Amino acid sequence: MKKWFGCIALCSLLSTAWAAPGDPEKGKVVASSICYACHGLDGVSPIPTQPHLAAQIPEYVVKQLNDMKSVGGAPPARDNPIMAGIVAMLSPDDMRNVAAWYAIQPPHLTQSTDPQRVAVGQKLWRAGDGDRGVPACAGCHGPTGAGVPALYPRLSGQYQDYTELQLQHFKDGTRANDPAAVMRSIAHRLTNDEIKALSDFMAGLH
Numbered sequence: 001m002k003k004w005f006g007c008i009a010l011c012s013l014l015s016t017a018w019a020a021p022g023d024p025e026k027g028k029v030v031a032s033s034i035c036y037a038c039h040g041l042d043g044v045s046p047i048p049t050q051p052h053l054a055a056q057i058p059e060y061v062v063k064q065l066n067d068m069k070s071v072g073g074a075p076p077a078r079d080n081p082i083m084a085g086i087v088a089m090l091s092p093d094d095m096r097n098v099a100a101w102y103a104i105q106p107p108h109l110t111q112s113t114d115p116q117r118v119a120v121g122q123k124l125w126r127a128g129d130g131d132r133g134v135p136a137c138a139g140c141h142g143p144t145g146a147g148v149p150a151l152y153p154r155l156s157g158q159y160q161d162y163t164e165l166q167l168q169h170f171k172d173g174t175r176a177n178d179p180a181a182v183m184r185s186i187a188h189r190l191t192n193d194e195i196k197a198l199s200d201f202m203a204g205l206h
């Protein structure tokens, strides 16, 4: 348990760094000139490996944009070649503004696909698995998966493929930007089938 309290303390400390609110109207200009092709102007993405951003927690979005930026030639903490090229063009104000724009879009809703997987995913979501040290996802991401400001992202309604990819990246450590390695330590305790089950369940959660 101690670890999770550590993370919560760290996250609330970090959150103050990204607290300045952005201007959604200025953010709309950034979204409609750069982001729309891959994430939609309203934050609903046309492609399953490109995440929906609609109603995403704005501080989380700003953190991701910073984490995807290479500083001093070092590989970014969240290393994605497509987004690295994009974030290089953004100023800190652009980041805050575009995050504010996507935050006020209505959340994307979709359906789960496989009832058996949904049952497995729902159990882990609500209760975790105490024997293996897997905490309940709902504890940090909110009971309906809407996210908790400032740094726990919305997961509900997200593409299954994108969510599965992120959990696999946390599991194998290729995504290493989670404070106190919180998601890496959870994902490496999950089987591939459980990751699929959770991803399917979360897509339909609302």
Ligand code: HEC
Pocket (backbone or CB within 6 Å): 030, 031, 034, 035, 036, 037, 038, 039, 049, 050, 051, 053, 061, 062, 064, 065, 080, 082, 083, 086, 090, 098, 099, 153, 165
């Ligand atoms: C050419 C396509 C493309 C464009 C244009 C693009 N993105 Fe992305 N974006 C991606 C992909 C692909 C990912 C998934 C990266 C991964 O798998 O880690 C992503 C991920 C993200 C994430 C992480 C979301 C999460 O839930 O963690 C944010 C935030 C983001 N993009 C914001 C933006 C913003 C803001 C813009 C415009 C300034 C933008 N993107 C433009 C392709 C794009």
Ligand code: HEC
Pocket (backbone or CB within 6 Å): 004, 007, 011, 051, 063, 124, 125, 134, 135, 136, 137, 138, 139, 140, 141, 151, 152, 153, 154, 155, 163, 166, 167, 177, 178, 179, 182, 183, 186, 198
């Ligand atoms: C102790 C708090 C905590 C718990 C419990 C937790 N998470 Fe997370 N999760 C986080 C944080 C913090 C992040 C954001 C990491 C970052 O800054 O990139 C995150 C990010 C994620 C992401 C990436 C979202 C995106 O848009 O890219 C997924 C997927 C995820 N968590 C799924 C889960 C699942 C599934 C569970 C349960 C098995 C779970 N989380 C339990 C704290 C938690």
